[in-house]
Amino acid sequence: MAIMFLEQASFVTLFLFFTQRYIPDDRALGVAFAGYVITVFALTKLLAQTPAGWLGDRFGYKTTLVVGFTVSLAATVLMMVTYNPALFLVATAIFALGRAPTGPALNATLANLYDEEDRGKIVAYSNIVNLSAYAVAGLGGFFMLEFVQPRTIFSLSIGLTVAPLLLVLLAVRETSFLVSHKKDPWLVRMGRLPLNELTNPHVMTWGVIVLLVGLGMGLMGPLARSYSHDVLGMELHEVAPYLVLPAALAFFCLIPAGHLADRLGRLRPLVLGLGIGCVALLGISLTSNVWTVMGMTSFLLLSYALTSPAIGAAMMDLTEEHTRGFVLGALATVQGLGGSLGPTLGGRIYESLEPAAVFYVAGAILGGAALLAAAYGSRHLVLALSPVRAQD
Secondary structure (H helix, E strand, C coil): CHHHHHHHHHHHHHHHHHHHHHHHHHCCCHHHHHHHHHHHHHHHHHHHHHHHHHHHHHHCHHHHHHHHHHHHHHHHHHHHHCCCHHHHHHHHHHHHHHHCCHHHHHHHHHHHHCCHHHHHHHHHHHHHHHHHHHHHHHHHHHHHCCCCCHHHHHHHHHHHHHHHHHHHHHHCCCCCHHHHCCCCCHHHHCCCCCHHHHHCHHHHHHHHHHHHHHHHHHCCCCCHHHHHHHCCCCCHHHHHHHHHHHHHHHHHHHHHHHHHHHHHCCHHHHHHHHHHHHHHHHHHHCCCCHHHHHHHHHHHHHHHHHHHHHHHHHHHHCCCHHHHHHHHHHHHHHHHHHHHHHHHHHHHHHHHCCHHHHHHHHHHHHHHHHHHHHHHHHCCHHHHCCCHHHCC
16 A cells, blocks of 8 residues: 555646646646657556566566656656657657556555455555555645746655555565466566456447446546636636535545445446436436536536446456466556546537536446446356455
């Protein structure tokens, strides 16, 4: 949990500063170039996650974490000293390569350390840690944005990367099956990519589910400011106080939702959460009253609290120990692909049709994911994924 918090805080601190001030103002490269940096980072990380997970299976999750944090450190230093825009984009790609192993390696390690009956709760704790890192680093970044020198932000980000690197070296136990249970030399472990694991019906079905969820949620990414102004007739800072209670509700529901995923199986909380999210999105599309929107947003964030632990735990459950990093990396790539395509599609729908249309489409996508999950469960394939306590 400490490693997750520190590496997320490091990333948020650095990229918030890059995109909001350093690139457009300090370097005078403009907002468009900041967009290029985000795109290069996102695409590189998406492409690298699956191979990074495979390398973790072969050579150890601890090893790939150490290499990843070290590469991130080198890329951050390169960003700090370079003044060439093309080289800055190269450094961004290297930074993304360094961050690619963290998700598969940390999630595979958690899956190996905890049994099925505890994974929903563990994923919920992980979500709280990540949200806390975003809140602390994001709010701190906004407060410091106008007042600190670039070298201070770079130094802070470097320090927040060195700390988890030291924790990995000193405190993380290697759990990779091929490293912990076999004594084959590294070259012997370099087999083919286990692509047959990705054609498993369980993996393929959950891949479609996480793609739909990522796409449906991603549709609303670019809408916050425009929707507040065009539909609610309010500025974003005026709407923000109305979101405090819904966010707090979701935050405090995460742990109970994780327990539900452990006690009732993964699919029941998932279908319930997706259904609630679908209804909430359709409700938002029918109103322009800020109090009603606040209520619907509460249900939408409750949907997130219910679905996130269930999906995360199921992704851990359906992976085999010797290919866990590879499959988790592939599923994270699929989910990230949906999250990347969603904002582009949502922005086009908003401009071409009407604001409400975005919520119609998002609700329909989440409804489709709920129907797929329900159909999947009705065919009793869920027995292979459920904790022992939920198999009855």
